[in-house]
Amino acid sequence: MAPARTIGRTLVGSPEVQTERDVDLLLVRRVQSGDVAAFDDLVLKYRERMFSVIYNLTSNKEDTYDLSQETFIKAFQSIGRFKAKSSFFTWLYRIAVNTTLTHLKKNRFRSFLSFETLHEEASPTDVLEALSSKSSTEKPALLKELQYNLNEALQTLSVKHRTVIVLFEIDDLSHQEIAEIMNCSVGTVRSRLHYAKKQLQAKLQDWLD
Amino acid sequence: MPQKSPRISLERLLKLKKAERPDPAFWDHFQTEFRQRQLQTLMVRETFWSRLPQLLLARIRLLAPLSGLAVVLFVFLLNYRDNPPAQVDLLEPVALAQPTPEIAIEHSVSEPAIPPQPRREAVLNPALSSAPASFVVDVIPAKLPETPTYTQEFPTPTIRSNSDSLATYVSYTISRDTPIYASAGLSQRIGF
16 A cells, blocks of 8 residues: 555656646746747646545536636746746646636535546546455446445545645645645644545445554 | 445556546547637727737827816916905905896986085895995996095996086995995995
8 A cells, every 4th residue: 555655646846747737838938938838748647636625625527517618818928937846746636726726615505526537447447346355236336336435424524634645645745835735734634634545434434444 | 326346446446537538539629719719808808908008098188188278277276276356356246146236326426416415325225235344336427527625435337427517536335234224425344
């Protein structure tokens, strides 16, 4: 379990990240100098990650579509002001998270769930096996039930706790990156993560035991 | 509800969320719509910037006369504040506008004025109660505009009369609180 997470998560100052950062910066410079088509490459590169983080925060696929579009349009409109103080990736994440949080605040009293397709082949095999051995229910039905419970449990968390758990556990971002995106300290990120996990464990007790 | 069996950690369970994603065909639609919206923002931007000089010029043309008018009005008000008109100037037209004194004048003028004529008394019309405290009016014959004996001691208003009976000028002092006095041939103030 722990090694899998370490593989998924890249360290902020690693050469791999530096290269990615340089590639992004090159594309950003091209856009800034008037090559609008270069922004397409950035969208192609990050659209799935942005979609994922927004979807996991909202649990609504229609809202996710609109918010993802809005995120990229906002990024495109303000790319001229991007000074490369942080990586483009962190900057884009910040736009996505802020756009989503604003949307959630505006619509806190009229939110409803609407799920994306859960691809069985993309699900972690160990989880699927464990679930199959737990229940006699058919796997697709079981997955549907789990999908509902997972999303429902996430939506019971506060927006800040939800953001931290989504960015760390699902999107594999480091504490440092999350702190930069959420404009808070690493300690705050750790603390929020701890409480969010505690709450989720209580909500998903039946699936974990 | 799931039965009791091998334990799954919360972290592993949350990884299942990664499997929730749209079909590949979805991204084509996503990219197409994004390009459309991107073009829209570009068009709006270009239209605005290219039209900015035109808009500014149009505004200047429209605002120039208004600005000029505002400046003139401002200067006028400034001048008015610094040099308010004299009190006499304001009162005179009001006094002359009163029709009643003219009637009173007709009565007095109907009799020939022979210097030195004793004072004649006239009854003040109640309508004059709103008139200023007092003012002096000189009535001069229209035919003899400038008599050698006529000197104006004060800047009094002058009325020219066509009446044949009026041989020389008559000076009237009209006061709100006292009767009207008239004296011929000599400009003086009575009634204060």
